[in-house]
Amino acid sequence: xxxxxxxxxxxxxxxxxxxxxxxxxxxxxxxxxxxxxxxxxxxxxxxxxxxxxxxxxxxxxxxxxxxxxxxxxxxxxxxxxxxxxxxxxxxxxxxxxxxxxxxxxxxxxxxxxxxxxxxxxxxxxxxxxxxxxxxxxxxxxxxxxxxxxxxxxxxxxxxxxxxxxxxxxxxxxxxxxxxxxxxxxxxxxxxxxxxxxxxxxxxxxxxxxxxxxxxx
Numbered sequence: 001x002x003x004x005x006x007x008x009x010x011x012x013x014x015x016x017x018x019x020x021x022x023x024x025x026x027x028x029x030x031x032x033x034x035x036x037x038x039x040x041x042x043x044x045x046x047x048x049x050x051x052x053x054x055x056x057x058x059x060x061x062x063x064x065x066x067x068x069x070x071x072x073x074x075x076x077x078x079x080x081x082x083x084x085x086x087x088x089x090x091x092x093x094x095x096x097x098x099x100x101x102x103x104x105x106x107x108x109x110x111x112x113x114x115x116x117x118x119x120x121x122x123x124x125x126x127x128x129x130x131x132x133x134x135x136x137x138x139x140x141x142x143x144x145x146x147x148x149x150x151x152x153x154x155x156x157x158x159x160x161x162x163x164x165x166x167x168x169x170x171x172x173x174x175x176x177x178x179x180x181x182x183x184x185x186x187x188x189x190x191x192x193x194x195x196x197x198x199x200x201x202x203x204x205x206x207x208x209x210x211x212x213x214x215x216x
Contacts (some may be wrong), residue, residue, distance in 0.1 A: 009110060009114060012117050012118075014121075031121055031122050035131060036127070038111055039115070039131050042111050043137065043196050045139065048143060051104070055181055057094075058181050059182075061091075062181060063174075063178075064089050064093060065087070067083075067086040068084075131200050137196065137197055140190075140193035144185075144190045147189070148187065150182060151179045152183050153179070154179030156179075
């Protein structure tokens with residue numbers, strides 16, 4: 001069967017009173033295909049890379065803010081103009097990253113609602129077992145743990161290893177903030193993987209659909 005366009009979500013399942021009259025094999029095939037697509041959207045490698053790209057945008061905005069502080073500290077003239085430019089660019093990048101994060105959260109809620117709706121639209125042990133996606137869950141957990149560990153090390157090492165007269169407060173604040181961005185991104189990834197794993201262990205229970213001849 002052809003795949004859905006990259007940006008288009010699967011449709012919701014037909015109402016129960018219509019599913020009673022549809023071909024059971026077609027409904028089961030659509031359910032398995034849509035659940036596989038929604039599962040990839042929810043816990044796929046692309047979703048992880050999207051989260052990291054948003055974190056990269058936050059890191060870029062934080063870097064521009066640090067450059068602005070450095071430029072303002074250098075005094076007026078070209079330094080002041082550079083500080084204004086970096087401040088405006090940093091604010092724009094941070095705003096864009098925040099909008100991307102909010103849009104991703106809305107998309108995630110839509111995917112979760114569709115997942116629950118299609119799970120409740122029928123029962124297929126083989127398709128339902130594939131929802132657990134242990135390999136993808138392991139990738140999310142491993143990558144998030146590695147990123148979080150590096151972020152914590154960077155934040156604490158920059159603060160504890162600072163030496164008066166050698167490292168400035170701006171440098172310490174920059175590396176600490178950069179490490180915290182990585183750490184928060186890792187927490188979001190771990191929470192996402194844990195929530196998905198918990199959901200696949202206790203998914204919504206599909207209600208039994210009466211046969212048309214029995215419902216008449």
